[in-house]
Amino acid sequence: MSPRQPTPRPAGAGATTRYDSTGGHGHGLFTTGTPVTGWTVSTALPVRYxxxxxxxxxxxxxxxxxxxxxxxxxxxxxxxxxxxxxxxxxxxxxxxxxxxxxxxxxxxxxxxxxxxxxxxxxxxxxxxxxxxxxxxxxxxxxxxxxxxxxxxxxxxxxxxxxxxxxxxxxxxxxxxxxxxxxxxxxxxxxxxxxxxxxxxxxxxxxxxxxxxxxxxEHRHIGNGMAEILKVALIKDRALFELLDRHGPQLRAERFQHPAAAEVVGRAVGGMLSELQPNLWEHELERSMDYGHSFSPTLEMRALPELLHGEAVCVDMALTTVLAGQRGLVSPVECARILGLMARLGLPLWHRLLQPELLHDALADTIRHRDGRQRLPLPIGIGAGVFVDDLTPHELSRASSELHAAARALTVSQESRRAPAQARAEAA
CATH class of the missing domain: 3.40.50.1970 (Rossmann fold)
Structure with missing residues (x-):
């Protein structure tokens, strides 16, 4: 049976017109004598990829x-x-x-x-x-x-x-x-x-x-390893342990290494497990936003000096120190995290990480997250929590502490490299 067509009426024949669309097309837009003044459309968008x-x-x-x-x-x-x-x-x-x-x-x-x-x-x-x-x-x-x-x-x-x-x-x-x-x-x-x-x-x-x-290029390998480390720190301790054991070698061998498949698999699986239930970001507390609260502003202002993952790593280093100040991460865990970042050849600090940039970055993040900080911080290694009460004083203190830690790690790495270089030259 074909859908019934609307019955034509001469102009001015009445204040309302009946349009009764049948045949599987739903109810009419007008009920005789009662004009409808609004409609609600609701549909689901099935997504599969x-x-x-x-x-x-x-x-x-x-x-x-x-x-x-x-x-x-x-x-x-x-x-x-x-x-x-x-x-x-x-x-x-x-x-x-x-x-x-x-x-x-x-x-x-x-x-x-x-x-x-x-x-x-x-x-x-x-x-x-x-x-x-x-x-x-x-x-x-x-x-x-x-x-x-x-x-x-x-x-x-x-x-x-x-x-x-x-x-x-x-x-x-x-x-x-x-x-x-x-x-x-x-x-x-x-x-x-x-x-x-x-x-x-x-x-x-x-x-x-x-x-x-x-x-x-090795630098771009490190760029991607920062995003793997993000997943490890906020939700997958086993992935962190894999990076701690194999990370420097994975970078040196450009992921042509037996551990690469498991590292990539855990990183992709961890990312997708977070994205699937919230693909359109209706929920703004997102664990995969870890490392992405201050890094967008830092990356854009530092262009072309920092790659995306490098800016993310600086953000993660800063928020790791913040978590340490709040007692969410122990001093031993904080040292492990910052030490692994350094061993992966990633930056922990940048000269632009100053109060003005941190203020601007947090303000933009608050707008992006609909008026709240919703800031992911690690709890130990492999879990996280969202906070809304970060203060400028905390940020400034964490930035200063991170700067000192980054300098100390640089000195330590250089002191370890010097004997190795001397032995290589002597040989």
Whole structure:
């Protein structure tokens, strides 16, 4: 039975018009003689996306990229590949061979990707490539191959283009594998604020291949290790112990080490277990905000001096000292935490960590968290608590104490390195 159509009436025939939409379309908008003055729309947005460990993702025989995000279909496929410039330098030929082997008619959009170009201009560059490619709305997911900045930019572009276009992430940095590549958020920097413009638009699939890390600079390995340490400190003591035992070697070997799979697995699993029940951040007390209360302001003001994870580590060092002052972390635990940060080659302190910046950072965080601090602090190692009563005096005291601790650790490390260097030179 087809839906009943509204009965036409001449203009001015009455103050109300009956429109009784049946046939599964719900009740009418008007009840005869009684105008309705408001409506409530309520719907659920089902979200399902996959994060998969995919070794050998660029192996020409591996169909993971070609089939990601859409049902397998016979014949040739079309894909727009957005690739970070440095990744293209290293892997461009392999990407081309992969597309040929998997019968993918593709276009490359190669763009730089770092914090200084994490802007709407980069987003528009991607959307322009999507338009020129003639992208089908649902069946041709964009493939983003690069680090966290690249996947954030492509994700935002895809959320805007035709209001929602699917995309697939292939993160090539450690911070992409364990943090930026596994959540739902997209974003760019705006007006000197970190990720001030963004959306929630998860990739339909994220393919994790740690082989990319073999060509990553050691500093960028450390950058990602800071985000792993975040998960360890606030919710996973076993992960902290793994980092304490293997962390320096993992960094030195660029995660091409037997412990890497467990470390990455625990970090990704820990992150997703926190994100899944609160993907849209309706609840603003988020344990994964640990290390992200002061770091956004510090990172933006220090550009290009600090990488994201380095700023996060400074934030975690500061809040670890704060927790110690409140008796939440013992002196022994505090020393272990700061010592591990130093052994991982991460900064504990920055010269901009002054009262003015701390005040501005906390004020912006309070606005971001809807009028409250909701500041995550560690309880020992592997648990946390949220506080709302942090004072300027506490912050100033913690900053001074951290500065002294960072100097002492630097002196200690240099004194240990000197004999080793002398022995190496003598040999």
């Amino acid at each position: 996959q994060v998969r460990s995919t070794p050998g993702v660029l192996d020409p025989a591996n169909p993971a990229i070609a089939e990601a995000g859409v049902p397998a279909r016979p014949g040739r496929r079309r894909r727009l590949l957005v690739v970070e410039a440095r990744v293209h330098e290293l892997y461009g030929e392999r990407i081309a061979r992969y597309c040929e082997a998997q019968r993918i008619d593709h276009r490359l959009c190669v763009i730089p990707a770092h914090e200084q170009v994490k802007t709407m201009d980069s987003v528009f560059r991607v959307t322009r490539a999507m338009e020129e490619f003639g992208l089908a709305r649902r069946g041709e997911p964009v493939i983003a191959i690069g680090g966290g900045v690249l996947t954030d930019v492509v994700g935002l572009a895809c959320s805007l283009y035709r209001r929602s276009t699917p995309f697939v992430r292939v993160p090539t940095t450690l911070i992409g594998l364990v943090d930026a590549g596994v959540g739902a958020k997209t974003g760019v920097n705006f007006d000197q604020h970190k990720n001030r413009l963004g959306t929630y638009h998860p990739a339909v699939e994220t393919l994790l291949d740690p082989a990319f890390l073999a060509t990553l």
